[in-house]
Amino acid sequence: MTKNNALIYMLTAMADDALILGHRNSEWTGLGPVMEEDIAFSSMAQDKIGHAWALYRIQQEDLGGGDPDQFAFLRNEKDYRCCHLVEQPNGEYDFSLMRHFLFDHAEAIRYEQLQQSSFAPLQPLARKLKGEIKYHTLHANAWITQLCRAGEESYARMQSALNACFPLALGLFEPGGEAEDLLVAEKVYPGEKALQQLWMDRIYAILSAAALNLPGEHAVQPAYGGRKGCHTVHLQPLLEEMGNVFRTDPAATW
Amino acid sequence: MELNETNIYKALEQVMDPEIPVLNVLDLGMITAVEVAGEAVHVKMIPTFAACPAVELIRRNIRTVLEETLQTVVTVEIDREAHWTSNRMTDSAKEKLKNFGIAPPQISNGEAYSEILLQTPCAHCGSKNTYLRSPFGSTLCRAIHYCRDCGQVFEHFKPLE
Numbered sequence: 001m002t003k004n005n006a007l008i009y010m011l012t013a014m015a016d017d018a019l020i021l022g023h024r025n026s027e028w029t030g031l032g033p034v035m036e037e038d039i040a041f042s043s044m045a046q047d048k049i050g051h052a053w054a055l056y057r058i059q060q061e062d063l064g065g066g067d068p069d070q071f072a073f074l075r076n077e078k079d080y081r082c083c084h085l086v087e088q089p090n091g092e093y094d095f096s097l098m099r100h101f102l103f104d105h106a107e108a109i110r111y112e113q114l115q116q117s118s119f120a121p122l123q124p125l126a127r128k129l130k131g132e133i134k135y136h137t138l139h140a141n142a143w144i145t146q147l148c149r150a151g152e153e154s155y156a157r158m159q160s161a162l163n164a165c166f167p168l169a170l171g172l173f174e175p176g177g178e179a180e181d182l183l184v185a186e187k188v189y190p191g192e193k194a195l196q197q198l199w200m201d202r203i204y205a206i207l208s209a210a211a212l213n214l215p216g217e218h219a220v221q222p223a224y225g226g227r228k229g230c231h232t233v234h235l236q237p238l239l240e241e242m243g244n245v246f247r248t249d250p251a252a253t254w
Numbered sequence: 255m256e257l258n259e260t261n262i263y264k265a266l267e268q269v270m271d272p273e274i275p276v277l278n279v280l281d282l283g284m285i286t287a288v289e290v291a292g293e294a295v296h297v298k299m300i301p302t303f304a305a306c307p308a309v310e311l312i313r314r315n316i317r318t319v320l321e322e323t324l325q326t327v328v329t330v331e332i333d334r335e336a337h338w339t340s341n342r343m344t345d346s347a348k349e350k351l352k353n354f355g356i357a358p359p360q361i362s363n364g365e366a367y368s369e370i371l372l373q374t375p376c377a378h379c380g381s382k383n384t385y386l387r388s389p390f391g392s393t394l395c396r397a398i399h400y401c402r403d404c405g406q407v408f409e410h411f412k413p414l415e
Binding site (some may be wrong): 037039040042043044045046048049050051053054121124125127128129131132134135137138141160 | 303304305307308325333335337338339345365367368387388389391392394397398412414415
């Protein structure tokens with residue numbers, strides 16, 4: 001494994017997570033429970049897809065990768081590196097919100113650490129995206145806190161959404177084997193285990209203030225496989241829909 | 255017109271933001287460098303938000319306006335090194351925003367956004383008796399607040415660190 005390949009492995013995983021969750025967020029457009037939430041999920045979709053594009057562009061410009069649009073839309077399912085959390089259908093609002101909360105805190109922590117990356121092109125990008133993602137976590141924290149205080153049914157639904165999302169969210173930190181070891185040794189980033197620990201500390205503080213019980217890290221089976229190209233049944237239909245227009249004429253100028 | 259920095263900056267004043275038409279690209283702090291190289295002009299710019307959909311349009315507008323005004327070849331490049339924060343916005347830009355009906359961004363000083371967003375002065379009546387309704391608005395750079403005193407919703411250009 002070369003450093004170049006290890007970097008591509010990491011950046012593809014980050015970008016694919018953002019792209020696929022961006023697509024899921026966009027599915028709330030026009031369907032949000034209140035207008036502000038419709039706008040929030042649509043805005044976050046726009047941010048996520050922009051962030052994915054910026055990461056694909058770094059691969060193209062600095063690591064010899066291909067055109068970002070072609071890379072985003074024309075790969076086979078097994079070549080995507082996204083985790084199972086982002087592939088899940090939106091479900092009800094409790095599930096979408098909890099996924100958004102767990103995912104955005106993980107992203108925030110990853111970018112905080114990547115500001116000091118030895119891979120120079122990531123430093124300015126991480127600094128920029130970190131500032132933008134703060135609005136995502138601000139939004140998530142406010143709703144998690146509010147809905148947990150909104151009565152018995154609301155609280156119970158948030159707890160069951162957390163139970164469902166937590167093992168999936170651990171898949172965000174799937175060990176990256178040889179690629180990860182190399183990136184840690186080269187001081188590109190501190191590694192998945194270290195990020196997971198920082199994330200657990202961060203989400204624990206907010207969840208406990210909302211009186212939610214975080215399932216034990218070792219009592220659940222983390223949903224691994226996505227980083228290796230093994231996906232749930234939900235990804236393929238999403239890819240077909242997402243790439244539908246692009247594939248009608250991949251050479252078109254938009 | 256003579257090719258010099260002063261005239262380039264003067265011409266840039268005419269390039270407005272497509273989403274907030276009272277602000278030009280200098281007001282927003284989007285220009286990081288201008289340079290005259292022989293008969294050509296080179297401009298460097300930075301986008302406000304990473305996913306801002308207007309970046310390409312703004313870039314084209316800069317080129318068109320400058321080529322027309324200065325009658326020369328203009329290239330516009332995205333500056334990968336510089337970092338845009340809302341603190342780059344000029345004071346006169348904040349005044350123009352306010353008159354346009356959008357609350358200007360507070361100075362971001364590393365504090366959590368949840369704290370600086372509290373009591374954003376209402377863009378209609380100036381009251382500080384307001385609360386954040388949603389950190390997302392009609393464009394990526396705007397948030398929505400509510401004023402308890404005048405009972406109206408208003409938009410706010412979000413601070414970005």
